[in-house]
Each structure stands twice: as C-alpha cells, then as structure tokens.
Amino acid sequence: MDGNNIGREGGCPVMHGGNTGNDKAVTKWWPNALNLDILQQHGARANPMDPDYNHREAVKGLDFEAVKADVKALLTESQEWWPADWGHYGGLMIRLAWHSAGSYRMGDGRGGAGSGNIRFAPLNSWPDNASLDKARRLLWPIKKKYGNALSWADLIVLSGSMAYESMGLKTFGFGFGREDIWGPEKDVYWGAEQEWLAPSENRYGDLGDVSTLENPLAATHMGLIYVNPEGVNGQPDPAKTALHVRETFARMAMNDEETAALTCGGHTVGKAHGMGAVDAIGAEPEGCPVQAQGLGWANAGHQGKAANAFTSGIEGAWTQHPTQWDMGYFDYLFNYEWELKKSPAGAWQWEPVDMPDDKKPVDASDPSVRRSPMMTDADMAMKVDPIYNEICQKFMADPEYFADTFARAWFKLTHRDMGPRANYIGPDVPNEDLIWQDPVPAGATNYDxxxxxxxxxxxxxxxxxxxxxxxxxxxxxxxxxxxxxxxxxxxxxxxxxxxxxxxxxxxxxxxxxxxxxxxxxxxxxxxxxxxxxxxxxxxxxxxxxxxxxxxxxxxxxxxxxxxxxxxxxxxxEPLCDGFRNFEKERYAVSPEEMLLDRAQLMGLNTGELTVLLGGMRVLGTNYGGSKHGVFTDRVGQLTNDFFVNLTDMANTWHPVEEDGTYEIRDRATGAVKWTATSADLVFGSNSILRAYAEVYAQDDNAGKFARDFVAAWTKVMNADRFDLLA
Missing domain, CATH: 1.10.520.10 (Peroxidase; domain 1)
Incomplete structure (x- = not known):
C-alpha cells in the first residue's frame, strides 16, 4: 500500500519502512555517517526492570540448590513437542550453553554468555544455533518460576553445567551473577559477509595461513561458532582443519590442551542431527511468521521422534553411551579406522570401518535399533594432528586428569567474560584464583x-x-x-x-x-x-x-x-585512542569510528564520550604533545574552550591533503589558528555529537562541563572496581 494515502479508504495507517523498518535509516541514505547506536544501546529506557532494581542483590536471594535441582529434573522429562535424545536433554543443553559462551573472542572481548545475547538476532538465528530455540523454550518454566533473580544468561550456562553433572562429570564450579540485556548487541562485528556460511576466503587474507583470519573474528564462517564440522570450506581434511581449530580456539583464549579437552569432552555426550533433507527445514526464528511464535527450523517429518531431528545436517553420536560421561569418545576415535561418508542430509562425516553392531550406540528414539556413530573433521583432527594426538594420549592414560582438565576448561569457556571472581555469586564459586581471571590482591584502605x-x-x-x-x-x-x-x-x-x-x-x-x-x-x-x-x-x-x-x-x-x-x-593494547588523539598507524577504519569503539568498550555513553574528549584536549594530554584539537590558549586549564572554539562560526575548516589532518583558520584573515584530526572535527560535523558539543559550548554551562567531566573521569577510574559492587 501507499503509506501516503492514509486518509483514503483502505489506506495503510503506518509508514512502511519508516517507523518500523530500516529503509529510512540515516546510514542507508548516508552510508558514511558515523553511527552512534553502539553508545545508545541497553539504556534505562530499554530495561523493563524497576529503576531501583539491583540484580546482584536479587541473585543473592536465589535458592541456588532448588534451581539446580529443577534444572536436573527437567533434563530427563522428555516432552512430546520436542522429545529428548535417549530421554535426556543433556546434549541439547550443553550445546545451548556452549554456543552461548562460544561466541566470545579475545580480540575485543565481545560475544560470550554473559548477557544472554543468544536470545536475540543474529545469534538466535545463526545456522550453527539451529534448534537451540527449543532448548530455551524447555527452560522457560524454570525461568518463569524464579523470575528476575535468575537471568536467562545464568540459566543457559547453568543448564549445560547441570547436564554434565547429571551425566556423571564432577564440574569445577559455577558462578551466578550474569545480567541480561534486552535487545540485540549492536556493537559486535560478526563479519562483513551478506550470506550464511559464505566461503572462508571472505575473512582470511590467505586461507592457507590461519593467522590471517580477520580480527577480531574467531569463527571461520559467518553463522558458525567455531569451524566448519565438514572441513575447511566443507572439504574434509583433518590436518588442515586442525590448524583452523587451533587458531579459532586460541582467539577464544584456549590453549592446545584446553582445546583438545573441550573438543573431546564436548563430544563425549549427545549427538548431531541430520535426518532428512536440508531444504525441507523451515526458516530460522527471525525469518518465521508470527504464528511460529519465535520457533524456527521446523522439522518436516519429525513425528515426535528424537532420531528424526535436523540441526547441523551431520547425523549420529560420538560414543556408545551418549548420556554418560566416560572415555567412550577415545575408545571410538583411536580404536577404529574411519572413512568418509555422507549423512542422510548429505553432509560429510566420518564413520567407523567394520565396527560390530553391539559396539554401536542405540537409536535416540528406538532402543531396539543400533546406529553407526560418526566423527566430524574436527574430531579427526584430534587424531591426525600430532600435538592434539599427544594430548589425547595423555588423557587416555589418565581419565581423572582428562575429567579435571575438561571441567576446568568448561568453567573457563562459560565464565571467561565475567571478569574477576568478585563478579561471581553463589555457593559453587571456586576458591582458586585462576590466571585468566586477571586476579588482583586487595589493596590497603587505611592509609592517609x-x-x-x-x-x-x-x-x-x-x-x-x-x-x-x-x-x-x-x-x-x-x-x-x-x-x-x-x-x-x-x-x-x-x-x-x-x-x-x-x-x-x-x-x-x-x-x-x-x-x-x-x-x-x-x-x-x-x-x-x-x-x-x-x-x-x-x-x-x-x-x-x-x-x-x-x-x-x-x-x-x-x-x-x-x-x-x-x-x-x-x-x-590501544591501537587508536581518540581521547588522546593517538593512532599507532593509519587504519582503514577512521579515527572517529575507532573512538566510538573504545568508548563503548569503556562503558561510556554519548555525553561522557563528548565531555571527556573535549576536556582531555584542553588539558594538553595528547599523545606525543600533539596540538591537534587543542582549541585553546589556556592549555592545562579544564575549560570548555574546545567546544566554544569548535562551534565558533568565526572559523573555517580546511583539510591538509598530505597527512589527513585539518586546519582551523580565522574566517576574516585566513590565519591558521589550530589544527585538528577527524576525531576532533566530528564533534562539529555529526549532528548528534554537535548537539552535545553545543551544550558544553554555552555560556551558562562552563560549570556543568567541569562537573560532568569529573563524573565521567571518576567512572573511568572506577570501571574495574568490582570489589565495590553490592
């Protein structure tokens, strides 16, 4: 319908693509516009909690043992609408927790399980997260029961840990305290590709050199958590896959032993699902009609049987007893030869040669039928790669060491983005200081x-x-x-x-x-x-x-x-710090974009970004003593001169072609008054930033500027004082 014909009978009363779509977005009309959305997400207006709600205090009131008991009970209560493999949801919940945590990458610290972001696009609709929407719906009664104090972020991770405990693993511990967000994260760059599972070449400088994977990315494809389970670009070759596994897990803060432990321990339980043709599967959650109620990947022909499910396209279990923590993964991988075959869905997978039927796992729905197990290309990498093989041999020789190594790696995987132990709540928080938690001893408080x-x-x-x-x-x-x-x-x-x-x-x-x-x-x-x-x-x-x-x-x-x-x-390491007008080198990304990225990582909003940058300029704190952006003749005094002179129409602004900087000249005489970078001038050119700059340039706001700078400064100095949290 024509959105302008509102008065006409049958005319549509809303503006299509205006209020509800992206067709009129600033960045659609002006692609080079600086997008400040990452500083304006997750604000108070987006949070449905009461203004005085304190999540940490609420969490402390949880009946932790009751929550854990309810999760464990749920695991073996198979439901007809999405039946459990072998009557146990353990594998599904482990995958939910794993894929929630596994999006973390060390490059910028983004992703991970700490905010419950897997509930929202794009993560909720990644191909690698197929059917995890079902796992979240299975958990809903528990979330509903315990309410605000039990965040989705905590519950999702807890479900995986309780699944391992239910199946026989002694876990290393668990920390509550994650707080949910209420909308998609706009600050996370998942890659430039415009299609799911686009060829890996799109994110590598040289696919043969795994270190050329684009930073800060860790996964090999758009829409995957780690690597392609069928092999590099879907072509099986365990030796090559091993290199990509090593690089990907390293970017997620894991060493070789942790990587091997997670791979082997993760596949000790559960199964992959690939019964049926991929083109028969319904759209992902974000692509479904309203009657689907957010449930995607409709499984045609599912017929209430766990064995008929489709998720990855790979089909089969890794062990003979997929609901038990044991050494069965190693028994299969190292005691049999494996050959390439296609799953019923047409995916490459490895299957054992001449395995007796009585050694195979039973069907996930029918215990009278036995099915061939399988291994992915990443599993075969554990056998083929000499480093991973040696680690696996060590695990096989000492099952207790394997269990402990995995438990610690699982704890790290699921808690890596929570920061220091001061952020952990609950009776199961380990007492041990772990180096990846960046421990800091308590400091003195009784000095003068x-x-x-x-x-x-x-x-x-x-x-x-x-x-x-x-x-x-x-x-x-x-x-x-x-x-x-x-x-x-x-x-x-x-x-x-x-x-x-x-x-x-x-x-x-x-x-x-x-x-x-x-x-x-x-x-x-x-x-x-x-x-x-x-x-x-x-x-x-x-x-x-x-x-x-x-x-x-x-x-x-x-x-x-x-x-x-x-x-x-x-x-x-800060490669660019716009607050001090520092760039380690020239980058394809503009200084102002890198400034926004740093401000968001530091937890600053638009006003705090603005007041801090303007203040740092007049304080004379530029890198190397640079004068760019120092729009004052009172350097060292905390004045609002940066904003006063930036917005003064007695000036004109001119690019210096040789080095990408700018000159600010007197409009009447043409004399150069100051120099600047784009990180300075953007506060006058961007309409949103200019609105903030004008506030601080006003004659009546010199005092406000000083107060706001001090408040923002104190916030930065105390950002990591988790010991002060209630």
Whole structure:
C-alpha cells in the first residue's frame, strides 16, 4: 500500500519502512555517517526492570540448590513437542550453553554468555544455533518460576553445567551473577559477509595461513561458532582443519590442551542431527511468521521422534553411551579406522570401518535399533594432528586428569567474560584464583589519602603527566569481558609498560616518582596512579576557576607478573585512542569510528564520550604533545574552550591533503589558528555529537562541563572496581 494515502479508504495507517523498518535509516541514505547506536544501546529506557532494581542483590536471594535441582529434573522429562535424545536433554543443553559462551573472542572481548545475547538476532538465528530455540523454550518454566533473580544468561550456562553433572562429570564450579540485556548487541562485528556460511576466503587474507583470519573474528564462517564440522570450506581434511581449530580456539583464549579437552569432552555426550533433507527445514526464528511464535527450523517429518531431528545436517553420536560421561569418545576415535561418508542430509562425516553392531550406540528414539556413530573433521583432527594426538594420549592414560582438565576448561569457556571472581555469586564459586581471571590482591584502605595527595602534589610532576598516566592505566578497561582497567596497576608490567601508546619513556619517569610514594605511604601503586590523576585534574580545575574535589575510593591492589598472563593482555593494547588523539598507524577504519569503539568498550555513553574528549584536549594530554584539537590558549586549564572554539562560526575548516589532518583558520584573515584530526572535527560535523558539543559550548554551562567531566573521569577510574559492587 501507499503509506501516503492514509486518509483514503483502505489506506495503510503506518509508514512502511519508516517507523518500523530500516529503509529510512540515516546510514542507508548516508552510508558514511558515523553511527552512534553502539553508545545508545541497553539504556534505562530499554530495561523493563524497576529503576531501583539491583540484580546482584536479587541473585543473592536465589535458592541456588532448588534451581539446580529443577534444572536436573527437567533434563530427563522428555516432552512430546520436542522429545529428548535417549530421554535426556543433556546434549541439547550443553550445546545451548556452549554456543552461548562460544561466541566470545579475545580480540575485543565481545560475544560470550554473559548477557544472554543468544536470545536475540543474529545469534538466535545463526545456522550453527539451529534448534537451540527449543532448548530455551524447555527452560522457560524454570525461568518463569524464579523470575528476575535468575537471568536467562545464568540459566543457559547453568543448564549445560547441570547436564554434565547429571551425566556423571564432577564440574569445577559455577558462578551466578550474569545480567541480561534486552535487545540485540549492536556493537559486535560478526563479519562483513551478506550470506550464511559464505566461503572462508571472505575473512582470511590467505586461507592457507590461519593467522590471517580477520580480527577480531574467531569463527571461520559467518553463522558458525567455531569451524566448519565438514572441513575447511566443507572439504574434509583433518590436518588442515586442525590448524583452523587451533587458531579459532586460541582467539577464544584456549590453549592446545584446553582445546583438545573441550573438543573431546564436548563430544563425549549427545549427538548431531541430520535426518532428512536440508531444504525441507523451515526458516530460522527471525525469518518465521508470527504464528511460529519465535520457533524456527521446523522439522518436516519429525513425528515426535528424537532420531528424526535436523540441526547441523551431520547425523549420529560420538560414543556408545551418549548420556554418560566416560572415555567412550577415545575408545571410538583411536580404536577404529574411519572413512568418509555422507549423512542422510548429505553432509560429510566420518564413520567407523567394520565396527560390530553391539559396539554401536542405540537409536535416540528406538532402543531396539543400533546406529553407526560418526566423527566430524574436527574430531579427526584430534587424531591426525600430532600435538592434539599427544594430548589425547595423555588423557587416555589418565581419565581423572582428562575429567579435571575438561571441567576446568568448561568453567573457563562459560565464565571467561565475567571478569574477576568478585563478579561471581553463589555457593559453587571456586576458591582458586585462576590466571585468566586477571586476579588482583586487595589493596590497603587505611592509609592517609590526604598525605599521599600532598606528596604527589610536591613531586614535580606536571598535571598533564599525572592525568595522562592515570588515563592510560584505566583506559584498557573493556566492559565486554570486564578485563583491563587501573586496578592492579598492570601498566607497570609487561606488555603494557612497553606499548607505544603508553609512551614508555614518559611512563617510566612518572612511575619512578609515584612508586616510591606508594612504598612510603602504604598505598598501592594502583591507587597512587589514580590519585595522581585526580591531583592533576584538581589543579587544572582550580586553574580554570572551579573548586572541585575529584572523588576517590582507596583499595586498589597491585598485580604481579606471576598473576598476569602477559600474552592475553596483548589484545587490550590501544591501537587508536581518540581521547588522546593517538593512532599507532593509519587504519582503514577512521579515527572517529575507532573512538566510538573504545568508548563503548569503556562503558561510556554519548555525553561522557563528548565531555571527556573535549576536556582531555584542553588539558594538553595528547599523545606525543600533539596540538591537534587543542582549541585553546589556556592549555592545562579544564575549560570548555574546545567546544566554544569548535562551534565558533568565526572559523573555517580546511583539510591538509598530505597527512589527513585539518586546519582551523580565522574566517576574516585566513590565519591558521589550530589544527585538528577527524576525531576532533566530528564533534562539529555529526549532528548528534554537535548537539552535545553545543551544550558544553554555552555560556551558562562552563560549570556543568567541569562537573560532568569529573563524573565521567571518576567512572573511568572506577570501571574495574568490582570489589565495590553490592
């Protein structure tokens, strides 16, 4: 219908593709427009909880044992609408938990199970997540029963852990405390492909060199969690697949032993489903009509039989007893020869040669029938690859070691994005400090803060040096997986002390002065670094005529090299920090886009981004002392001059073709007044950012600017203070 003919009889009363679609989106009309959506997602208006709702406090009131008992009971209560394999939903729930957690990647810390994001597009409709919508519906009665205190994120992961316990594994532990989001994550880049399972070449520089997989991606195809189970680009070759498995799992923070344990332990239970033709399967959840009520992948001919289900197209179990934790996976993989065959759905899989019928698993629906087991190309990689083979031999020689290694790897997989142990709630939280949790010892709180500040003020350090060092220490924080930040003072350890963006020479000078102050006063170095930033900021506030004390809470601790997995911190290196006008090198992505990405990872909203950048410019904290964006003749004073001069129509703006920077010239004389980068000028060119910039440029908002900067600064300094959470 014509959306403009509203008054005509039969005319449609809504604007098609306007209010409800994307056809009128700014980025459709202007593809190069800076999209600020990632800073405006998951806000208070999107959250249905009451304003005073505290999820952590609610979780503490859960009857944890009752929840676990209800999940375990559900596992063996097969329902006709989606019957369980062998009467046990364990394999399905493990896959749900695994695929929820398995989207995590270390490159930017995004993905993972921590927010319940598998409930929303695109994850809920990835080909690799086929039929996991059924698992979530099976869990709904438990979610409904326990309500707000039991998040979907916690329940999904718990279902997998309880499934393993139900089938005989002693798990390593479990932490509650994940909080749900209420809409799709707009900040996660899953790849540029426009079709599911597009050829791997689309995301590799060279498919023969697995290290060329595009960062920060980890999976080999759009719509997969890990690798193609049929082989690279669907062509079976276990030796090649092993290389991709190793790279993919490494990008998900797993070493070779953890990778082998997860592969073997994950396939010790459950089965793959490939009965029937793929073209007979219905659309994914997001592509279904309303009467499907969010259930996708309709299985034609399912007939209430578990054995008839279709998900991946691969068909069969990996072990003889798929509902038991045992060593059956290794018995099959290493005691039989395997040959390539096609599943009923036409997928490549490996099947055993000359396996006696009595050694085969029974049918998932009919115990009187036995079915051939199978292995994927990734399973065969465990046998073919010499490194994985050696690890598997070690597991086979010591089943208890295998069980413990898997339990620990499973715990890491499902908790990797929760951050430090302080975020974990419940009776099953392990006491052991694990290095991947980035442990930090508790810091002192009983020292004289005023005395420390006085020593810092008398140290001879400039305000810019102190502010910059505190910022560099704190800016590594990633809300995506709750890593980084100022707590621990890891800026003084490898690799951070040598990062180009941290200006190692300046950093060493500042630390050489602050560390003795920490030793003299009993404060941690981490606290002293943040306090120094506050001292410098208070000096700059006072110079601008603002008498404001910057809030400070002691208690940060100092990490050691032994507490730090240096290699895992490499991805936290800021390659571009628009707040300090720093770029390690020129990138295809613009500085302003990288600025938004960093701001979102730091947990900043649009206003906080704006006020922090404008303040950092006038404070003189640019990398290398650059003058780009320093729109003031009062450098070192916390004024709103950046915004005043950015919005002043007495200026004109001109690109400098040689280096991609800009000149701001006096409109009347043509004289160059300032220089800038696109990360500066975007606050005047982008309509949304300009609206914020104009607020801070107003004559009546100099005080507001100072207050807002202090609030945003304090938020950054405290972003990783999980010890302060209720």
């Amino acid at each position: 803060v005023a005395a420390v500040k006085a020593k810092i003020a008398d140290s001879g350090l400039s305000a810019a040096e102190m502010i910059t060092t505190a910022w560099d220490s704190a800016r590594t924080f990633r809300g995506s997986d709750k890593r980084g930040g100022a707590n621990g003072a890891r800026i003084r350890l490898a690799p951070q002390k040598d990062w180009v963006g941290n200006e190692p020479e300046r950093l060493a000078k500042v630390l050489g002065i602050l560390e003795p102050i920490a030793a003299e006063t009993g404060a941690s170095v981490a606290d002293v670094i943040v306090l120094a930033g506050n001292v410098g900021l208070e000096q700059s506030l006072k110079a601008a005529g603002h008498d404001v004390e910057v809030p400070f809470t002691p208690g940060r601790g100092d990490a050691t090299d032994e507490m730090t997995d240096a290699a895992s911190f490499e991805p936290l």
